[in-house]
Amino acid sequence: MLPRARKVQKVPFVELYAGRLQGVVSSGSDEERVYVSYFEAGTGNFYCSTNNNRPCGGLRGSPCKHLIELINEGVLQYGPARVVAYLGLQQAEPDKVKSGAELVRFIKGGPHKVEAGMVFSRFLTYLQYVSVAPTGVPLPDMAWFVR
């Protein structure tokens, strides 16, 4: 068996990109709705809103449940060491971290709005990769990518 990946049902997209841990979180109640959430490296600022830029109701000075889910999945995907290093959480000890939620107490910033569109367009780029046709042509350059 190959290693198992995290499940994408709740958090279809999470990435470390442009100085942020950011992603898309499905709404618990409405299947059609998604939340766009991020934590910023360094400042520790965060935000959560719907895809249409309506602020998340759960965001009251501290990270909402979507942000907690985001950081949980981020840690599953990248491992605690990379998330801690990327966000610059100096006080955190990656070896002891069992879930992303434990990292929230090291995040010192507050809610700070960014346009959801920036993150959401990254999600669309991400989805584009699963829409490109597979191929049977030789790709000799893949010799560099060993895992």
Next chain:
Amino acid sequence: MSLTDLKSVPEPVVQTAELIGHLDEVFESGFGRLSSANLQTLASLAASFAGTPLAEPLDAAIAGLGRSEFVDRHFAAIAAARAAAHGAMHDALVAQASVALGRPRAELEALADTPGQAAPPRAAVLLESVRQWLMELAIAGFANLEVGALLPFQATLDAIMAEPALVRHAALLSGFLDELLTVFPAHGKPEVPRLRWADLWTRSMVLSLAPPTPAATREVKGELRVFATDLRQHDHVVSLVAFGALHEAGKPARVVRTQVSAFKVDVLQGDDLAGLLNEVGGKLLEAIAGGQGLKISGMLLHATGDLVWQEARAEVLPAKLKLAEEAAAVLTSPTALRPSARPEDRHPAVVEELVWLPGDGYAAVGKEARELSLGGQPFPLAFERWPSSDDLLAADLAGSKGLVALLRFDGGRWSLQPVMIDKGKPVPRMIGTGLQAVRGKAKGGNLATLKERAGKLLRKKS
């Protein structure tokens, strides 16, 4: 002669690697700030190409870069020189391996030019954008890259992904960009994998010098018997490479290589790979899982021995094969044609000489499988290449009855990468044998979820 003769490395290979090592220091610090040591390095690079067709453009490039003329033809000349130096190393290494293995080196098959579709005009513009980006990386230097300078390339890459003629570029550049972004977090200066990045930069530049032209191919008809496999992947592409014997009527059996690849995202791993590859190579997966042959008719074979995989032209045959015997026969034949690389693709990293080791010719050493004992002498195993899959494990070596390995050159030494281990069972141990069984499981998994989202959202957007 034997593999144990490969303990030493030809002197010119060592010297060329040193020259490239110095050149790569320039890539790290940046062509935008050439020190006197850098200028000396470039001068000795030019000197080693004296009398070759590259001498003139290289001299012009080095003089120009010394005057801070940052134009893409200068960087093209540097890339061509670096690639040519690696190509020469490749050829010297393959020659050394061929002597040790007591067989002639694999040659390109002579094929007449095949008419094919030229890349659309848009490809040329996209490749110009790629060269521009690569030039910016080289001017800044790998050690001085800023995330902000890397991000805008994503839009170019998106357009390349949408252009089927540039699929090779998409596979390479998406892997390269991923790596740059992974190593460069928002803050801090990490260790730069200099040689690797200069390699990826060079590959990207050489590949982007001109739009791809249709390669010469011939149609083949016969039976393909896959006896070894290798899985290659980065976050955005997974590629299953299969090596097999091709039996064509009226011709001796030869070795071919075929490859099925799919674009993906980081979260798609394990069982989801089966779902991805099934779409393009379901019959190949089926034949690998069952140890069966494939009847192929009208598939295209490149001069390099690469078979372009086309599902519609393959048919899985019912008979179970004796794949270890098949591999042994074709790999120990001194005359059987084997896959090779095009001159522009040659590099020590693409050396993959297929070898058959009979069970009495080797013994497993230790649990970590870092080396193999060949007649009492230790020989390195490419242990970093063991796949994370139950299909092929280091533990399979003990008590095995024979194996197929790729003889590789990495980190300045030769090593063996087992790609099939015969345990005396009908289906040998190799990666991909388990993929067929998990194809069905992909339903409801990550792949299905993401495809469903893509279907909804990407349609909405367009």
